[in-house]
Amino acid sequence: MHHFIDRRANPKGKSLGNRQRFLRRARENIKERVDRSVREKSIGKGESVPENGEKITIPAKGLKEPRLYHGPGGNRRHVLPGNKEFVVGDTIDRPQGGTGQGGRKASEDGEGDDEFSFTLTRDEYLEILFDGLELPDLVEKATVETETIGTRRAGLTTAGTPNNLNLVRTMRNSLGRRIALQRPSTKSQRELEAQVAELEELDARSPSQEDLLAELKLKLDGIRRKRRVVGYIDPLDLRYDTFVPEKIRNSRAVVFCLMDVSGSMQEREKDLAKRFFLLLHLFLTRGYEHTEIVFVRHTHYAQEVDEETFFYARETGGTIVSTALEKMKEIIDERYPPDEWNIYGAQASDGENFGNDSVRCRKILTEQLLPVCQFYAYVEIVEEAAQMLLDNNEAGEDLWQNYRQVKGEVAHFEMQRVSEPGHIYPIFREFFLPKVKG
Structure with a gap:
């Protein structure tokens, strides 16, 4: 949930209650603008939600805080500094022209305010966009998580492999041990060796020099012996x-996008379906660490394709919807075990189907797909003039009627109709608003 925190001191002439109402109004305006931007353009990554954020504009009236003003009428005295025109008793004419708050018409007098614009980051935009929605887990099944074995650091030990040697701690222990045992330094050894070499180079040494040389050699032997006994690095220092090992849980989800691409599905219908699929994908990627998307298009046969082919290929044909459902079940069996993946399905169609195939679709959904799915959504795209179908859920083609039976039997199956881009986001919110669990 997005929070707006007002850290200003309570200004004079403005009550705390008024300020709180202003904050609520600003939050509602931002939410309204985000919702409007969703309805007006596509939701694809890099299009409506660019990486560098989305610019949001709030109307000026939404920024004004309520204030108390003196109303017209009554006798009032004013001190007007620098007045050279009026004397006591003069009346002041009402100002001519607009004194309103902005507007598109020019005004010689008065003043106005521009709209307030700011940029929401991509994360902030999506957070407001999906505010109040929850991941569909309506079958009372815990979010499926896969467990992998990883490793984590667990401190230090005195035994191990060379590649795990901690050089910093090893050298620190070595230094402390050498200081404690007073191991002679290399510098002191070299100084003694230099003094001994200097005395040995003398051709004739006095008795005192001979005694000094013997003393230095004895001391040098002691230093060398102690340096050999107290090593620079000891096995105790290592x-x-x-x-x-540690179990790492990774939540994963796969989204199946099924679309009818028969001759009756034109560019308008495909564009509406794309908007819903992309919105669903954005929503699920915020709830799962790893989300995959599978595209299945169908005419009288179904095939798994890439995104480009899914939305823009021109191949058409008849309409047998059950082929797409069978293809989805086949892919699940091959690559996405239900005990390791959260499976979501989204299907878009214009509602037309061949013969008695709609009954087969209902059986495949209830017996094979819905038992392994977390959620399944069906969006039927109708003509813009088909207001009767939008208002009456009981009317519709054979596929719609069979899916209505599925909706009555399964809680995590949802279906809606759309006819224009502005319908996509409202039905999406209706799909994913928290459900009351009885």
């Missing part, structure tokens, strides 16, 4: 990073 420290290794240790790792322990």
Whole structure:
């Protein structure tokens, strides 16, 4: 949920209640503008929700806080600094021209306010867009998660493999041990060696120099012996990073997009279907770490295709809807085990189907697909002039009637009709608003 926090001090002349009403009004305006932008353009990544954010404009009236003003009438005294025109008792004419708040017409007098524009980030935009919606898990089944074995660091140990050697801790232990045992430094050894070499180079040494040379050699032997005993790095100094196995849960979801591409599905119908599919994909990617999307198009036969072919291929044919449902079940059996994947289905069609195939579609849904799906949505795209179908859910073709029976039997199956882009987002919110669980 998006929150707006007002950190201003309570200004004079404005009550706290008025300020709170202003904040609620601003939040509603932002939500209204986001919803409107969804209805007006596509939801595809990089189109309506660019990576660098979305510009939102709030009307000026939505930014005004209620204030108390002196009404007209009554006797009032004003102090007008710098007045050179009026004296006590003069009356002041009412100003001519507009004193309204903005507008498109020019005004010689008065002042107005521009609309307030700002940019929402992509995450903020999607957060407001999906505010109040929840992932459909209406079959009371916990979100499916796969468990993989990973590793995590678990401190240090005195034994391990060379590639896990912690050099920093090893050298720190070595330094502490050498200081504690007073291991002679390399510098002190070299200084003694230089003094011994200097005395040995003398051709004639005095007795005192001979005694000094013997003393230095004895001291040098002691340093060398102690350096050999107290090594630079001892096995006791070694420290290794240790790792322990850990179960990592990864939630995964797959979205099946099924679309009728027969001759009756024109560009308008395909565009409406694309808007719904992309909105569904954006919503699910916010709820799952890993989301895949599978495109299945069908005429009198079904095939899995890529996104470009799904939306723009010109191949047409007859209409047998059950082929798409059978293809979806085939792909699930091959690649997406229900115990490892959250499976969602979205189907778009104009409602036409061949012969008695609609009965077969109902059986495939109720017996094979819906038991393994978290949610399944059917969107029927009708003509723009078909207001009767939009107002009456009981009227419709054979496919719609069979799907109505499925909706009455299964809680996580939803169906709606659309006829224009402005219908897509409202029905999407209706699909995913929290349901009361009895």
